[in-house]
Amino acid sequence: MEGDMDMNQEVKLAKNYDPKEFEDRLYKWWEEEGFFTPKVDKDKKPYSIMMPPPNITGQLHLGHALDNTLQDILIRTKRMQGYSTLWLPGEDHASIATEVRVEKAIIEEGLDKKEMGREAFLERVWQWTDQYRNRIRTQLKKVGVSADFTREAFTMDENLSKAVRKVFVKLYEEGLIYQGNRITNWCPNCMTAISDAEIEHEEHEGHFWHIKYPVKDSDVTLEIATTRPETLLGDTAVAVNPADERYGHLVGKTLILPLVGREIPIVADDYVDLEFGTGAVKITPAHDPNDFQVGKRHNLPEIIVMNEDGTIAEGYGRYSGMDRYEARKAMVADLEEQGLLVKVKDHSHNVGTHDRCKTVIEPMISKQWYVKMDTLAEPARKAVREKQTKFVPERFEKTYFNWMDNIQDWCISRQLWWGHRIPVWYCKDCDEIIVSMEDPTHCSKCNSENIEQDKDVLDTWFSSALWPFSTLGWPDKTEDLDYFYPTSTLVTGYDIIFFWVARMIFSGIHNMGDVPFDNVLIHGIVRASDGRKMSKSLDNGVDPLEVIEKYGADALRFSLTTGNAPGNDIRYYEERVESARNFANKIWNASRFVMMNLDKEIMNKYKDSKNYTIADKWILSRMNDVVKEVTENIEKFELGIATQKVYEFMWNEFCDWYIELVKPVFFSDDEEAKGVAYNVLYTVLTTGLKLLHPVMPYITEEIFLNLETGDKSITISSWPEFCEELKNEQVEKEMALVIEAIKSIRNVRAEMNVPNSRKAKLFILATEGAEAFEGGKIYFEKLASASEVILINAKEEAPENAVAAVTKGAEIFMPILDLVDVEKEIERLNKEKEKLAKEIERVEKKLSNERFVSKAPEAVVNEEKEKEKKYREMYASVIERIESLQ
Numbered sequence: 091m092e093g094d095m096d097m098n099q100e101v102k103l104a105k106n107y108d109p110k111e112f113e114d115r116l117y118k119w120w121e122e123e124g125f126f127t128p129k130v131d132k133d134k135k136p137y138s139i140m141m142p143p144p145n146i147t148g149q150l151h152l153g154h155a156l157d158n159t160l161q162d163i164l165i166r167t168k169r170m171q172g173y174s175t176l177w178l179p180g181e182d183h184a185s186i187a188t189e190v191r192v193e194k195a196i197i198e199e200g201l202d203k204k205e206m207g208r209e210a211f212l213e214r215v216w217q218w219t220d221q222y223r224n225r226i227r228t229q230l231k232k233v234g235v236s237a238d239f240t241r242e243a244f245t246m247d248e249n250l251s252k253a254v255r256k257v258f259v260k261l262y263e264e265g266l267i268y269q270g271n272r273i274t275n276w277c278p279n280c281m282t283a284i285s286d287a288e289i290e291h292e293e294h295e296g297h298f299w300h301i302k303y304p305v306k307d308s309d310v311t312l313e314i315a316t317t318r319p320e321t322l323l324g325d326t327a328v329a330v331n332p333a334d335e336r337y338g339h340l341v342g343k344t345l346i347l348p349l350v351g352r353e354i355p356i357v358a359d360d361y362v363d364l365e366f367g368t369g370a371v372k373i374t375p376a377h378d379p380n381d382f383q384v385g386k387r388h389n390l391p392e393i394i395v396m397n398e399d400g401t402i403a404e405g406y407g408r409y410s411g412m413d414r415y416e417a418r419k420a421m422v423a424d425l426e427e428q429g430l431l432v433k434v435k436d437h438s439h440n441v442g443t444h445d446r447c448k449t450v451i452e453p454m455i456s457k458q459w460y461v462k463m464d465t466l467a468e469p470a471r472k473a474v475r476e477k478q479t480k481f482v483p484e485r486f487e488k489t490y491f492n493w494m495d496n497i498q499d500w501c502i503s504r505q506l507w508w509g510h511r512i513p514v515w516y517c518k519d520c521d522e523i524i525v526s527m528e529d530p531t532h533c534s535k536c537n538s539e540n541i542e543q544d545k546d547v548l549d550t551w552f553s554s555a556l557w558p559f560s561t562l563g564w565p566d567k568t569e570d571l572d573y574f575y576p577t578s579t580l581v582t583g584y585d586i587i588f589f590w591v592a593r594m595i596f597s598g599i600h601n602m603g604d605v606p607f608d609n610v611l612i613h614g615i616v617r618a619s620d621g622r623k624m625s626k627s628l629d630n631g632v633d634p635l636e637v638i639e640k641y642g643a644d645a646l647r648f649s650l651t652t653g654n655a656p657g658n659d660i661r662y663y664e665e666r667v668e669s670a671r672n673f674a675n676k677i678w679n680a681s682r683f684v685m686m687n688l689d690k691e692i693m694n695k696y697k698d699s700k701n702y703t704i705a706d707k708w709i710l711s712r713m714n715d716v717v718k719e720v721t722e723n724i725e726k727f728e729l730g731i732a733t734q735k736v737y738e739f740m741w742n743e744f745c746d747w748y749i750e751l752v753k754p755v756f757f758s759d760d761e762e763a764k765g766v767a768y769n770v771l772y773t774v775l776t777t778g779l780k781l782l783h784p785v786m787p788y789i790t791e792e793i794f795l796n797l798e799t800g801d802k803s804i805t806i807s808s809w810p811e812f813c814e815e816l817k818n819e820q821v822e823k824e825m826a827l828v829i830e831a832i833k834s835i836r837n838v839r840a841e842m843n844v845p846n847s848r849k850a851k852l853f854i855l856a857t858e859g860a861e862a863f864e865g866g867k868i869y870f871e872k873l874a875s876a877s878e879v880i881l882i883n884a885k886e887e888a889p890e891n892a893v894a895a896v897t898k899g900a901e902i903f904m905p906i907l908d909l910v911d912v913e914k915e916i917e918r919l920n921k922e923k924e925k926l927a928k929e930i931e932r933v934e935k936k937l938s939n940e941r942f943v944s945k946a947p948e949a950v951v952n953e954e955k956e957k958e959k960k961y962r963e964m965y966a967s968v969i970e971r972i973e974s975l976q
């Protein structure tokens with residue numbers, strides 16, 4: 091593009107696009123200038139986003155890069171639109187996930203968590219925290235996030251911990267937090283209770299063990315079937331359906347529990363399914379949630395038979411101390427020996443596993459703290475029903491309601507060390523429970539100093555549920571809180587709608603009296619190019635930092651967001667990053683070209699001239715359209731469409747057409763024409779850069795600074811606005827006709843192998859928009875190798891031997907046959923015909939090979955079919971051309 095023009099303007103912009111040269115430098119400068127640190131400014135409207143805090147367990151993945159790019163697009167746009175924008179970053183302490191990781195690390199060092207003790211272990215976790223927070227911060231900055239790191243928060247910060255404490259005490263005093271003996275999901279590996287949401291359900295190949303329980307003082311036995319025979323130790327009844335005629339006579343009788351010898355009753359309960367198994371069900375209230383309910387109805391004892399690590403508890407002879415599965419084997423063998431095992435049937439069933447460690451959950455009764463959900467859930471449902479918080483896309487409301495409508499009380503205690511310790515003290519002398527904002531020194535009831543704090547910590551989501559206001563200083567009354575709450579938009583993945591989004595909504599309403607955000611923009615996950623999830627086990631993960639190293643942050647950001655719809659999963663292709671980099675390259679070169687040719691003196695002289703050419707009017711009108719479309723799409727959260735529109739405009743209309751159309755002006759002697767062209771080029775380029783800035787912040791800033799617009803930085807420059815005056819539909823229509831016509835002329839000339847240097851007359855028979863072709867004469871001359879453009883009124887006026895091109899609004903005749911050596915051309919075409927015939931033969935052979943068709947991936951087969959089709963079409967048009975020449 092460059093090279094053939096005046097090179098007299100000094101251009102500071104580097105010759106080649108090299109993101110490494112400026113990305114880090116610009117980020118550092120932005121931070122130093124404080125562009126991302128907003129002030130509480132009553133004259134401006136606030137716009138705020140709380141960044142979903144990454145867990146401190148590791149490093150950023152592509153999902154974070156996507157999530158943060160979407161947020162950055164919104165924040166950068168709003169900042170340019172004049173809002174006081176706060177994007178508050180931070181990290182999550184991720185209680186269980188971090189504890190598991192640090193524990194693993196110390197085991198590798200040959201140390202033991204228990205031996206180490208709570209304090210020393212927590213010290214290690216704090217070291218880890220510092221290291222990983224630092225790493226995450228650095229990585230986020232590499233992505234280019236325009237977040238305010240002076241307000242960076244951490245869920246274990248002093249103030250955020252104070253917020254946690256405040257909410258706990260408040261809910262306790264309101265009677266919404268209670269302690270209960272409840273059946274919980276217990277992970278014997280992590281040795282903690284976990285919530286329903288942390289369980290993954292998997293189909294397991296298991297068995298049904300049919301076991302006979304002898305009826306006391308008789309020869310009769312009752313046969314039950316179970317998938318977990320080891321829980322037999324804790325049976326406190328066998329239940330049958332009251333309508334079951336097979337067992338009616340046995341209800342009220344007593345059974346002797348095998349292996350244990352304890353006496354247990356036979357009870358009748360509707361819960362038992364007559365059709366399932368043998369119709370008799372062993373009841374183990376301490377180890378099964380349904381049995382727990384049956385036990386409550388029949389006042390059955392609850393006997394816990396396992397230790398926290400899943401081994402059998404004391405008092406069960408040789409089984410005690412055995413792992414639950416080892417005990418299962420031993421018990422089944424003993425039952426068989428005693429003739430009590432009837433049969434073993436294969437049975438695949440649904441098993442819950444802990445999502446972090448994949449260990450099978452053991453339901454177990456334990457003493458835990460709970461949040462009562464019904465009073466909290468209703469206002470949160472209402473707020474979304476009434477659109478105080480809107481989900482984008484709306485379909486994700488369903489996920490929210492599914493969870494909220496079936497919500498159970500929230501078990502918030504975890505048997506871990508890392509996290510917010512439960513602010514509850516127990517008096518050892520009078521059993522008083524003390525819950526208060528300040529750490530107590532003595533019992534509030536009996537004054538005893540013999541008090542002890544609860545050993546457990548809170549579920550990690552308890553603190554992140556408060557994120558939208560705890561980060562702004564709550565429970566203190568701060569200016570930030572007053573100004574920025576409720577926040578504007580939350581951007582997050584659909585996978586944590588119930589873990590996190592729902593809990594933030596009810597926490598916000600309950601503690602702040604208002605929803606935490608107006609909108610929730612949901613995005614999908616980033617998958618590998620074959621559609622599979624990226625995971626460690628598949629080793630198909632992509633490190634965003636490596637991509638940035640190779641292509642630059644702008645290319646990564648652009649490729650992750652452009653063309654994607656909210657809520658949909660996206661696939662990662664390196665090729666897409668590569669084309670994004672090519673786009674950046676194109677913008678870079680076009681900008682250099684503009685800078686090289688722009689004479690600022692002449693430009694300023696004709697600043698106010700409106701002597702526009704049709705091309706000027708066209709590009710200004712199109713630019714104006716794009717400003718409107720991009721702004722509207724960002725407003726609707728269609729960020730993928732918005733960036734796609736800027737891309738198309740900049741690449742096609744600006745670089746490929748306008749710059750080409752305007753080139754002839756640079757050679758003219760008409761100073762005003764030059765001045766006007768310079769002004770238009772400059773306006774369109776700066777506007778395009780501004781529209782592109784939210785998704786590609788670095789390259790746009792680097793070019794913008796070199797354009798010397800008078801603005802200090804593009805980040806704080808003003809967002810382009812739609813201007814009615816620039817809109818010109820007539821010109822857009824006319825220019826579209828000219829561009830289409832030029833394209834078809836170029837196609838025909840290329841097909842006929844006519845070099846650009848060989849000019850020919852053009853005869854245009856316009857069926858519509860004759861003025862467009864008349865006004866566009868100069869463009870045909872420069873861009874379609876026309877020596878002269880003649881508008882005609884009838885076909886007959888065109889020379890006889892002309893080649894015709896049909897385009898929208900016109901038929902165009904070109905006497906170019908004498909520009910080609912017909913003999914040579916036929917010769918060339920014959921060669922091409924042979925080549926194509928060979929290609930067709932090759933593809934046909936491949937496609938008739940059954941092995942290939944059945945074994946190769948569908949996409950590859952389709953690709954071959956496409957090739958065949960294309961070659962056949964080319965073959966046909968070559969034959970046609972040969973015939974026309976003969």
Ligand SMILES: [Zn+2]
Binds near residue numbers: 277278280444
């Ligand atoms: Zn676990």
Ligand SMILES: [Zn+2]
Binds near residue numbers: 521534537538
């Ligand atoms: Zn006391």
